[in-house]
Amino acid sequence: MIKFIDIDENSRVPKYQQIVDTIIHNISAGKLTMDQKIPSINVFSEEFYLSRDTVEKAYNILKERKIITSIKGKGYYITRTKLISKINILFLINKLSSYKMRIYNSFRDSIGGNCHTDLHIYHSEESLFLNLLEKHNGAYDYFIIMPHFKTDSLRHISYTDNVKKAINKIPKEKLIILDNIKLGITGEIVEIYQDFENDIYNALQEGLSKIASYKKIMLIYPEKAVYPYPRRILHGFKKFCIQHSLDFEIHNEIYNDMVLKKGDLFITIEESDLVNLVKQIRDDEFILGKDIGVISYNDTPLKELLGITVISTDFKAMGETAAQMILNKEKGKVKVPFNFIDRESI
Template identity: 50%
Template sequence: MNMLTDLKFDFNSKKPLYIRIADCFISNIANGNIKKNEQLPSINLFSKEYKVSRDTVEKAYKILKAKNLVITYKGKGTYIISTRLIQKHKVLFLFNRLNKYNLQMYYSFINNIGDQYHTDIDIYHCKESLFLNLIEKHIEKYDYYIIVLNIKIENPQQVSNSIESIKALKSIPQQKLIIIDNNELKIDGKIIQIFQDFENDTYYALKKGRENINKYKKLMLILPENSNYPYLLKITKGFKKFCIEQAINFEISSKPIEGVSINQGDLFIVIEDDDLVNLLDMTKASTLLLGIDVGIISFNDTPFKRLLGIAVISTNFTEMGETAASMIVNNKKGKRRNPFSFICRASV
C-alpha cells in the first residue's frame, strides 16, 4: 500500500480531520494493508501530498503513538512497531432519566457485556430538544447506541414520537441502534428493540390479580401530575380496558396525591414512588387498614416494596439489561418483549 496515494479519508464525517487521518491508519493496520516495520510518510511530505496542515498530521501521528502503534526515531522517521489493536467497542447508553430502575438495567448490562466494551451515559430528561441535541452531539462517536425512548409529548392527542425524533434515530446506522421501551417505531430494517407492552402488560397483569382486586369497590389510577408521556397513555388504556371488561367502578387522577380522598373499598394503582410514599402516610393516618379496607398496587418492584408487602405490577429490569448485552455480543437483531408480571402481596 502506498501511504502517499492510497489513504482514503471520510470527508463527510463530522470528526476532526486529524482523528479521521488516525482512524484511516488504524483501519488499514487492522486490515493488514499497513504492516509492521513500514515507515510512515514524514509530516512535511504527508502534509504536501494530501493538502492538509502540518499541525493536523502531527496530531494524527500523536494518536498513533499514544496507541503504541508507531515510534519515531530521531533523524530516521516514524515506523509501525505493532499491528496488535486492542480496541474496545464504544457504547452510549442514552437515558430519559436516571432513576433506580434504569440504573438497575444499566448495571445488569455492564455485568453482562464483557471487557471488550466501554459504556458511557448521557441523559435527556425526557425533553425532545435535548434528545435531538445529544443525538447530534454523539453521532458517529460510538459503535452502539442504546436509547431508552420516553420523550414527553406536548400534544395530548399525540401517542407516538415526533417526526423530528424519528429522523434523529434514523441518522444512526441501524446495526448500531438498540431501542428500549418502544415497540412502535416506523424504522425500516433490522434494529434491536427490547420493550414493555405497557397497554397489554397492564391489562393482563390486572387480570392475573383480579381475584384479589375484585374485593374492592373502586379502582383509582394515580398518574403523575405531568402525565404527557406515551407510556402513561398506554398504561391508562390497559387500566380502562380491564375495568370496563370487569365492570369495576374506576377513576383516573393526575392531581396531587394529597388532594385524593381515601375511602373504604378503594384500590389505588400508583405509578410514581413519591406518590406511593405519600399514599402510605395518608393511609396510616386514617383508621383504614391496608390490604383490608383499602388496597395499593405500585408499578415496578423494589426491595423497599418487598419489605413493606406492597403488591406490584413490574417488569424485570435486570433481564432487560441482560438481553441488550446478549443481543449486542451475539450480533442478534429483532424485537424482544420483556417479561411483565403481577406480584401479589399484603397490600391487596
Template identity: 45%
Template sequence: MKDLQIDTNSKIPVYIQIAESIMAAVRDGLLTRDQQIPSINELSEQYLLSRGTVEKAYKELRDKKVIISVKGKGYFINRTDIAIPLRVLLLFNKISNYKKQVYNAFVKTLGDNVFVDLHIHHHSVALFENLISNHLGDYDYYVIMPHFYEQPEKVLDILKKIPPGQLILLDKDAQELKGQYGIVYQNFEKDIYEALHEALPALKKYNSLVFVNPGFTPYPPEIEKGFRYFCRMQDFNFSVIEGIEMHTPVTQGQAYIIIEETDLVNLVKICRNNQLKIGEDVGIVSYNETLLKEILLDGITVISTDHEEMGAAAAMMIKDKQLGRVKNPFRLILRNSL
C-alpha cells in the first residue's frame, strides 16, 4: 500500500485522513479488490499512531463497505466502485469579472464530486503564506494565481512547500520554480505585442499611442514592456500615463490602450464631454473581453486572453491527472472603437 498522507497538524481528524488516504489509493487504482491492507497494529506502529485512531478509521471504511475483515486473515479491499471527492484549493489574486469566468469554467469542467475551496490573497505575501501553511495536506490540488509584486524569493519558498504533483499555476509563471507542477499561462509581453501588431492597420490612423498604467492596481509589468517594444518597432509616438481622471487631457489623434475598467469609463466620459468621436478622433483598445464591451459604443476593441479556456485547461489537468505547460490563447477582437 502506498504511503498514507497524514498531517497531525491538520484540522482534519487523523482517522478521517487515514480513511480518505486509503480511499484515494482505491480511486487511483493503487489498491484493488481483494487486496490485503495492513492490520490495525501494523498501521499504528508504522505511523506512530494510537491503535484507537486506526481502529476508528477502519470502522469508517467498513461502514462504507470499502474494506471487509476476514477472521484470522485481516483486512481486505471489498469494493472499488467508490467516488471520493477531490479537494481543490483555488487561490486568486483578486475578485473580478474575469476571475469569475475562470472559476465558472474550472468548476464546470471538473464536474460533480469535486470540492473547490476559493480564497483570495489580494497580492499579500503574508496572507498567501498563512493560507498555504494552514492548509497543507488538506487538499489534493492547489491551483494558484501567483500575482505578487514583492518578496519573490519568499513566494517561491512558499510554493515549494506544496507537494510535487499537486500544484497548478494560473495566468503567471514562477520561472524559478523547479519540479513537477502544471501551469496555464499568459506570455504578457509577447501577447500584447502580437495583438497590437494584428491591429496595426487600424492603429496607423492615429498620431500616437497612450498606454494607461492602472496605477494603484498592480498588473504584470511585462504588459507595458511589450507595448513599448511594439511602439519602438513600429516607430509610433507613444506615452505611458498613470490612470485616467476626469481632468486628464485627451487629444484628438490619440489611441489608448487601457487595462483598468475605471480608466475606460473615465476616457469615454471625457470624449463625450469634449465631443471627441471614439473610433475616429480617439481610439480605444481595452484589455479583457466582457459581454458589455461587445455592445458599448457599438463595440469596444479588446485584446484578451480566453479566461474560460484557462479555467477549463487547469481542470482538465486534474481530471486527466496529467500536469503540463499550456499557453493560454490570446486574441484581438477588432470593433468600432478603433
C-alpha cells in the first residue's frame, strides 16, 4: 500500500483538496505510476479517519481532471502521470486538409507552451464524433470543434439532434465552435465563424469590375466530395451572379476534356481543380487572366507566386483568434476575415 502523507486537520486548505494535492504529489514523485490502483474510498477514509464523502469528492476532482479513472466494482486507477498542470485542449476537426492544418498550427503557435493540445479527426462521421466527445467528456479544459458532417442526400439539415445534444453537454465556458454558426446553441459560447454566403458574395463584389468583363462564370463546387463544402457558398455565388445579371454555371469538377471558351471565368474550390484547369488552359494555349480568368478559393503562398487571384479565408487569423480568446477568456462571436486578393489571373 502506498504511504500517503498525513491530512492536516487544522489546515486552511479543504481536506478534499489536500487529498488531491497528495495524490498529484505522489504521482510527480514517482510513487504512483500509470495504471496503478489507488486505495478505494472506503479504505482511504478508514485509513485516515475521514468521511467517505470527503474522499469521494477528492476522487471526483481527480477524475474530472482525468488523472484517475473509476471502474465500477473495481476501483480507481491512475490514468495520467504527465501534463497534469497544463491546460488541456481538444481540437476536434472533421478532416485533415491543408487549411485545417494551418488553423491548428497557427493555434498552437499562439497558445503558447503552457497548454497541451490534442488533435482528433472524426472524418465527418457523426458516430465517430459522438464517440470522441463521449470518451473525452470532462478530460479537457477546452473543446475546439468544427462541426461538419457528411450530409445525407435526403436531408439538408446539417445537424442531427444527437450532435446538438452532445455539444450541449459540453460546458459552455469550455466550448469553442469553429467554422459554423447555424448550431442553434443558446448561451454565451465562443464562436469563430465563417459567413460562407456573405463572404463569397462580398469578396466577389470587390472584384466586380474585373469579373463583369467575363462572359460566363463557372463555379467548380465539388458536390459529391466525401467531405462536402457548405452549400451556402453556392447561395452566395448565385446571389452575386443573379444580382449583377451575370451568366453562370455550376460544375462538380474540372474534367479533362472540358471545352474552354475565351471569356470564361472559373472559380475553383479544390486545389486539384485549379491544377487541372491551369494545365488545360496552357494546353489549349489560352492566356491565363486574359482569355480565361481563374479565381481560386483560399490562398496559399504558392498561389501567390503563381499569380492566382483568390478569395480567401484567413486561416492563420482563425487559429490565432481561437488561442487569444482562450488566453484572454473572451466570449462571443467573431467573424473570420475573408479577403479578395487581386492578382494576375483575372
